[in-house]
Every structure is written in structure tokens, then in C-alpha cells.
Amino acid sequence: xxxxxxxxxxxxxxxxxxxxxxxxxxxxxxxxxxxxxxxxxxxxxxxxxxxxxxxxxxxxxxxxxxxxxxxxxxxxxxxxxxxxxxxxxxxxxxxxxxxxxxxxxxxxxxxxxxxxxxxxxxxxxxxxxxxxxxxxxxxxxxxxxxxxxxxxxxxxxxxxxxxxxxxxxxxxxxxxxxxxxxxxxxxxxxxxxxxxxxxxxxxxxxxxxxxxxxxxxxxxxxxxxxxxxxxxxxxxxxxxxxxxxxxxxxxxxxxxxxxxxxxxxx
Amino acid sequence: xxxxxxxxxxxxxxxxxxxxxxxxxxxxxxxxxxxxxxxxxxxxxxxxxxxxxxxxxxxxxxxxxxxxxxxxxxxxxxxxxxxxxxxxxxxxxxxxxxxxxxxxxxxxxxxxxxxxxxxxxxxxxxxxxxxxxxxxxxxxxxxxxxxxxxxxxxxxxxxxxxxxxxxxxxxxxxxxxxxxxxxxxxxxxxxxxxxxxxxxxxxxxxxxxxxxxxxxxxxxxxxxxxxxxxxxxxxxxxxxxxxxxxxxxxxxxxxxxxxxxxxxxxxxxxxxxxxxxxxxxxxxxxxxxxxxxxxxxxxxxxxxxxxxxxxxxxxxxxxxxxxxxxxxxxxxxxxxxxxxxxxx
Numbered sequence: 001x002x003x004x005x006x007x008x009x010x011x012x013x014x015x016x017x018x019x020x021x022x023x024x025x026x027x028x029x030x031x032x033x034x035x036x037x038x039x040x041x042x043x044x045x046x047x048x049x050x051x052x053x054x055x056x057x058x059x060x061x062x063x064x065x066x067x068x069x070x071x072x073x074x075x076x077x078x079x080x081x082x083x084x085x086x087x088x089x090x091x092x093x094x095x096x097x098x099x100x101x102x103x104x105x106x107x108x109x110x111x112x113x114x115x116x117x118x119x120x121x122x123x124x125x126x127x128x129x130x131x132x133x134x135x136x137x138x139x140x141x142x143x144x145x146x147x148x149x150x151x152x153x154x155x156x157x158x159x160x161x162x163x164x165x166x167x168x169x170x171x172x173x174x175x176x177x178x179x180x181x182x183x184x185x186x187x188x189x190x191x192x193x194x195x196x197x198x199x200x201x202x203x204x205x206x207x208x209x210x211x212x213x214x215x216x217x218x219x220x221x222x223x224x225x226x227x228x229x230x231x232x233x234x235x236x237x238x239x240x241x242x243x244x245x246x247x248x249x250x251x252x253x254x255x256x257x258x259x260x261x262x263x264x265x266x
Numbered sequence: 267x268x269x270x271x272x273x274x275x276x277x278x279x280x281x282x283x284x285x286x287x288x289x290x291x292x293x294x295x296x297x298x299x300x301x302x303x304x305x306x307x308x309x310x311x312x313x314x315x316x317x318x319x320x321x322x323x324x325x326x327x328x329x330x331x332x333x334x335x336x337x338x339x340x341x342x343x344x345x346x347x348x349x350x351x352x353x354x355x356x357x358x359x360x361x362x363x364x365x366x367x368x369x370x371x372x373x374x375x376x377x378x379x380x381x382x383x384x385x386x387x388x389x390x391x392x393x394x395x396x397x398x399x400x401x402x403x404x405x406x407x408x409x410x411x412x413x414x415x416x417x418x419x420x421x422x423x424x425x426x427x428x429x430x431x432x433x434x435x436x437x438x439x440x441x442x443x444x445x446x447x448x449x450x451x452x453x454x455x456x457x458x459x460x461x462x463x464x465x466x467x468x469x470x471x472x473x474x475x476x477x478x479x480x481x482x483x484x485x486x487x488x489x490x491x492x493x494x495x496x497x498x499x500x501x502x503x504x505x506x507x508x509x510x511x512x513x514x515x516x517x518x519x520x521x522x523x524x525x526x527x528x529x530x531x532x533x534x535x536x537x538x539x540x541x542x543x544x545x546x547x548x549x550x551x552x553x554x555x556x557x558x559x560x561x562x563x564x565x566x567x568x569x570x571x572x573x574x575x576x577x578x579x580x581x582x583x584x585x586x587x588x589x590x591x592x593x594x595x596x597x598x599x600x601x602x603x604x605x606x607x608x609x610x
Contacts, residue, residue, distance in 0.1 A: 147353065149349050149350070149351070149353035150353055150355060152314050152340075152349070152353070153347065153349050153353040153355075154355075154366065155313075155314065155339070155340040155341050156312050156313075156314070156340050156341075156343075156345055156346075156347040156407075157341075157366050157367035157406065157407075157409075157410065158341045158342075158367060158410055159341055159366070160339075160341050167366070168355060171357045172355075172356070172357055
């Protein structure tokens with residue numbers, strides 16, 4: 001009881017402090033500054049592109065992995081989860097030496113007239129790199145939790161693979177996919193380390209909300225506070241939506257951090 | 267116009283090797299313990315599992331021939347498959363489930379009405395009773411005009427109350443459809459009621475295939491006898507006299523059989539061949555076993571009484587008249603011809 005109180009106080013005090021330091025009216029007006037508006041626009045643009053990429057490519061990839069069994073499946077899931085445990089600074093360095101001008105693909109990209117580093121594309125790559133595992137893991141788990149008799153039944157009822165995916169698997173995994181997308185979104189929103197190393201912090205180009213907090217910390221503390229409070233509200237909203245969808249689907253373990261082994265049919 | 271299936275496929279600790287032909291209008295039931303490879307057979311026929319080697323022909327159309335590299339995908343085989351627990355789509359209502367299998371744009375209402383689920387068209391699957399779920403699954407499986415019907419444990423998801431009624435309905439449906447049908451179950455009684463022929467499956471092989479009457483009258487071995495309801499007791503042949511064999515059971519009792527055998531054996535006695543009394547009767551029967559009643563269990567109008575190692579099935583009325591209760595001594599009697607002996 002006492003310990004719980006201490007834990008809650010410790011965890012919630014910094015969050016409350018963000019809102020208590022200056023009056024709410026000042027927070028709202030601080031969000032109107034150019035720096036804050038630029039950061040909001042950059043974040044909205046880059047995270048939208050990242051989320052589309054994650055959903056469009058990630059969903060079929062997760063579905064394919066969920067159909068594998070044994071060592072291959074376990075190896076694939078572990079590889080997908082690797083960026084999850086990677087320190088963001090390492091992700092930043094990795095992206096730089098892979099896609100940067102002097103990087104692995106730098107020569108090829110240069111020849112094509114593309115320079116990625118310190119552009120919005122770099123932000124998208126960094127956000128996608130760190131956020132996609134959150135979606136993939138949850139998506140794999142939710143595809144695997146679909147009773148294997150259901151796609152089998154669909155096939156005996158004349159459904160080809162595409163129809164099985166769109167009419168059976170996708171609707172049944174929907175709750176988990178939504179929760180995964182929300183988690184990826186939240187992670188993408190907070191992305192800092194990889195972005196600042198790979199994309200820099202150029203206002204209006206690569207400076208996202210998280211980077212703007214760091215930047216404004218020295219310039220205008222109220223703006224940093226205002227952006228922080230905005231991110232707190234967004235994160236809380238995401239968490240709430242995940243909780244509501246998982247609760248509505250009763251018992252789906254969408255918030256578990258690592259995908260369990262699939263149950264096997266006999 | 268039939269179903270022909272022949273295949274061999276390695277399972278965990280044995281290979282399933284099956285060779286089966288089912289004529290039009292015939293139902294073959296495969297019974298066996300779980301893990302005997304029953305569902306594997308249905309998966310091979312439907313195309314959900316490609317066996318190591320094999321051939322499947324539905325209505326003279328070869329849909330699988332591993333030797334010639336033919337393997338028609340499940341969605342193109344004319345197979346109606348009733349899954350264990352029915353595998354209804356939880357995100358679709360009753361009509362949506364049935365429409366999933368029907369041809370595009372086809373009105374499924376007549377099919378729903380035929381299975382008495384017309385009123386439930388908009389109902390969610392989770393709101394249905396076991397019997398209703400089964401009818402939805404059947405309507406869905408038949409929506410595509412299958413040429414063969416596969417049923418995986420069609421009654422095991424039902425409670426004892428609805429089971430008998432649904433079984434009778436299913437029997438009638440199978441007769442009306444006139445399709446070749448393969449049914450797998452772990453329950454011999456279900457198999458005997460629903461199928462024309464029953465195959466007893468153990469470790470991927472059909473030990474014996476015949477009509478239910480044939481299996482009970484002449485079980486090929488102790489496993490078949492046990493699966494068709496007999497009590498199987500291990501023993502040793504101790505003497506042979508005037509065409510009769512005396513077997514000393516491992517428990518110490520001995521009994522006579524008209525089968526000839528020697529050495530270690532299994533003796534199978536069907537409960538309905540055993541009668542029960544409270545005094546030693548003087549009649550043509552050779553086997554009278556006097557022992558304490560171990561258990562008395564009533565099932566419908568019949569009562570199963572266990573006397574020593576022997577199980578007897580008698581009418582509930584007789585059990586009541588004899589006042590059988592656990593602990594009292596009773597006599598189990600059966601003819602030497604009712605004790606079947608199989609070498610062990």
C-alpha cells in the first residue's frame with residue numbers, strides 16, 4: 001500500500017510537474033511559436049509516412065512470418081525484435097553508415113542523385129527503424145493467435161489465399177494490429193537518439209517535436225514545456241486507445257513485450 | 267462416383283498408411299484414440315495436408331497424385347468439411363458464415379431455412395447453442411455443392427442432452443445427401459449409428475473395416491474388441507478340453523472360451539453378453555463368476571455393473587430388481603462363445 005503510493009508518486013510527479021510549472025494558457029500560446037509549429041508539421045509529415053510504410057509492408061511481412069514454424073519462425077521474430085533492444089544511438093550510427101553519404105549504400109544513392117542524411121527521408125527512416133518492431137511483434141502475435149482451423153475452413157470453402165487474408169485473417173487480427181500500430185506510433189513520436197544522429201535537428205526540416213524539446217530547452221523553456229505537455233497528452237491518448245481495444249477484445253495480450261511461441265495444432 | 271483415397275504420410279512416431287474407397291451414398295466412420303491419425307485423413311482428402319505419397323480421387327477426378335505431381339489446392343476440391351468445434355468465423359454473423367462458402371451473389375436464405383437457422387441469420391456465432399452451431403457449419407459446408415463430405419468429431423462439441431437428437435438428425439441428413447462421407451470420431455457408438463462401415467484406426471493404420479455388426483461379432487484383435495466396447499482382460503491358456511479353452515485371468519479367476527488358443531492371451535467379453543444374478547444359476551452357460559459388485563452406473567434405461575473384472579450391461583429394471591449396490595456379491599454369467607480369445 002505504502003510502496004504503491006511511493007511508486008505512483010514517483011512515476012506521476014514528473015508528468016504532473018510539466019503541467020504545473022506555467023499556467024495552461026501560457027502552454028497553449030507557447031505552442032503557437034514558429035519553432036513549435038514547425039516541429040509539429042515535421043513530426044506529422046514524417047510519422048504519417050512512417051506509419052503508412054510500417055502498415056503496408058509490415059502487415060504482409062508479419063502475416064508471412066506468422067505462417068512459419070519452428071526454428072525459422074523463432075529466428076525471424078528475434079531478428080525483427082533486435083532494433084527494439086538496440087540503444088537508439090547505435091541505431092543512429094547504423095543508419096548513418098548504411099544510408100549516409102559515406103555509408104554502405106551511400107555510393108549507390110549518390111549515383112542516383114539521392115542524399116538522404118539530414119533530410120526528412122532520414123527522419124522517416126529513423127522513425128520507421130525504431131518503431132516498426134513494435135508493430136511487427138504485435139502483428140505476428142495477433143496473426144498467430146487466430147485459430148488455425150479458421151483459415152483452413154475458409155480454404156475448404158473455396159477461398160484463395162488472398163481472400164483468406166483479407167476476409168478472415170485481417171478482420172480477426174484487427175484488434176492486435178491496431179494495438180501494434182498505436183504502440184509503433186507512440187514509439188515513433190518519442191524517437192530522439194537515432195533521428196538526431198542520422199537526420200540532425202534542422203528546424204522546419206528534420207526537427208521533430210522530441211528534438212524541439214531538447215533544442216528549446218536552452219532557448220525558450222516554456223516552449224519546451226508546451227511541446228512536452230502536448231506529447232504527454234498524445235501518449236496518454238495512444239495508451240488509452242490500446243487499453244480500450246484490448247479490453248474490448250477481452251484477453252488479447254497486445255501489450256506483452258515479446259511474442260510468445262505460437263500454439264500448435266495437432 | 268465415389269471417393270478414393272490412398273496415401274502414406276509420416277506422423278510423429280509412426281506413418282499413417284491409408285487405403286479407402288467410399289461409394290456414393292455411403293458413410294464410412296474412422297474410429298480410434300486421439301493421435302491415431304484420424305484428422306490427418308480428412309486433411310489429406312481436403313488438400314490441407316499434402317502427404318508424402320498418395321492419391322485422392324473425388325468423383326473420378328484425380329485431385330492428388332504425388333507420382334504425377336498433381337495437387338489441386340483445397341479451394342478447388344469439391345469437399346465439404348465440417349471441422350471439429352465447427353470453426354465458424356466469429357467476426358461474421360450466421361448468414362455471413364454460410365454466404366462465405368456459397369457462390370457469389372447467391373441467396374443463402376433457402377439454405378438457412380433448410381437447416382432451421384433462417385431466424386438466426388443476423389445472430390452472432392457466439393450467441394448460438396452447440397446444436398445451432400453444428401447446423402450453421404453444415405449449411406456452410408454444403409453451400410458449395412460438395413461431392414464429398416468430411417466430418418471431424420461432429421458430435422463431440424455437444425452436451426449429452428442434445429447429442430442423441432443431433433445424431434439422429436445427422437444420420438437423416440447423410441442419407442438424404444447421398445454423398446460419399448467420411449466421419450472421424452473417438453466414439454464407437456457415434457460411428458455405429460452414423461456410418462455404414464466403420465474402420466478402427468490405431469497408429470495410422472486401419473486394423474479392421476466392416477459394418478458395426480461385423481466388428482462386434484468378429485473383432486480381428488483385442489484392440490478392435492476393446493474399442494467396440496468389450497472388456498479386455500489379459501490371461502494365460504491353462505488347458506484345452508473337448509474344443510474348449512480354459513484361460514486363467516491375471517487376477518486369479520479362470521473362464522472358458524470356445525476359441526482355441528495357447529500361451530498368453532487377451533480375453534474380450536462384451537458387456538451385453540453378460541447377465542447378472544444373485545445366485546449361481548444351473549444352465550448351459552459355462553462361465554459363472556461370483557464376486558463383489560465394484561460399481562453400478564446407470565445410462566438411460568441401461569445399467570452397467572462391474573463384478574470383479576467383468577462388466578455387464580443389463581436393463582435398469584433388472585438392476586433395480588436385483589438390488590445391486592457396490593459391495594454385495596453377485597454372479598456374472600456368460601457363454602463360452604461370448605468369451606473371445608486373442609493371442610497376446
